Structures are given as C-alpha cells and as structure tokens.
Amino acid sequence: MKITVRLYAGFHEAVGSTELELEVPKGVTVLDVARILEEKFPGLRGRLVKDGELQDDVLVLVNGRSIEWLEGVKTKLRSGDRVAFFPPAAGG
Incomplete structure (x- = not known):
C-alpha cells in the first residue's frame, strides 16, 4: 500500500x-x-528512533492529527494516509 510522508x-x-x-x-x-525512513535514508539514522522507540521530541501527525490523540506509535496506517514528521523545535 502507498502512503505519503512529509x-x-x-x-x-x-x-x-x-x-x-x-x-x-x-x-x-x-x-x-x-524505522523504514531511517533505514532508507542514512541522514535520518538516530534522529527518529532511539532504543527502538520514537524519539520523545519528534512530533508525528497522521492525516493532520497528532498521534498522541490516536494510538501513539502503534497507530496503524492505511493506504493513502499522510504522515508528517516534525523535528524538535528550537528557538529562544
């Protein structure tokens, strides 16, 4: 099945x-x-997953909804879903 990743x-x-x-x-x-993204793109290794879990400071949306309001990292995806990964915010 196909999904779109932003x-x-x-x-x-x-x-x-x-x-x-x-x-x-x-x-x-x-x-x-x-995990698939880290495997496919070496520049992402260790930036999404640490010790087998999603990094605490990475924000993920599925079809515009935070995974916190879904089933977290166990949220199952369906064909056509859009998944967005946001790195930690920095600023001052």
Missing part, C-alpha cells in the same frame, strides 16, 4: 525532499515507518 525542517534536509511516497506493507505502524 518531512519538515532538518528532516527534509537529511533526505533531500519534503515529500515522499512510500510503498509499505499492510498493517504498518507509525513506528515502523520511522
């Missing part, structure tokens, strides 16, 4: 694109997608 700020710089279309297996979760 990457913001430093994440898209590491990949060289703001949007990707990924072919993923049925039943894939948000955490699975983060």
Whole structure:
C-alpha cells in the first residue's frame, strides 16, 4: 500500500525532499515507518528512533492529527494516509 510522508525542517534536509511516497506493507505502524525512513535514508539514522522507540521530541501527525490523540506509535496506517514528521523545535 502507498502512503505519503512529509518531512519538515532538518528532516527534509537529511533526505533531500519534503515529500515522499512510500510503498509499505499492510498493517504498518507509525513506528515502523520511522524505522523504514531511517533505514532508507542514512541522514535520518538516530534522529527518529532511539532504543527502538520514537524519539520523545519528534512530533508525528497522521492525516493532520497528532498521534498522541490516536494510538501513539502503534497507530496503524492505511493506504493513502499522510504522515508528517516534525523535528524538535528550537528557538529562544
């Protein structure tokens, strides 16, 4: 099945694109997608997943909704879903 992944700020710089279309297996979760991205793009390694879990400061939206309001990293994706990854905010 196909999903669309949007990457913001430093994440898209590491990949060289703001949007990707990924072919993923049925039943894939948000955490699975983060792992797939790290495997496919070495510039993302260690920036999305740490010790087998999603980094605490990474914000993920599925179809515009925070995964905090869904099933967290266990949120299962469906064909056509849009997943957005935001790096930690910095500023002052």
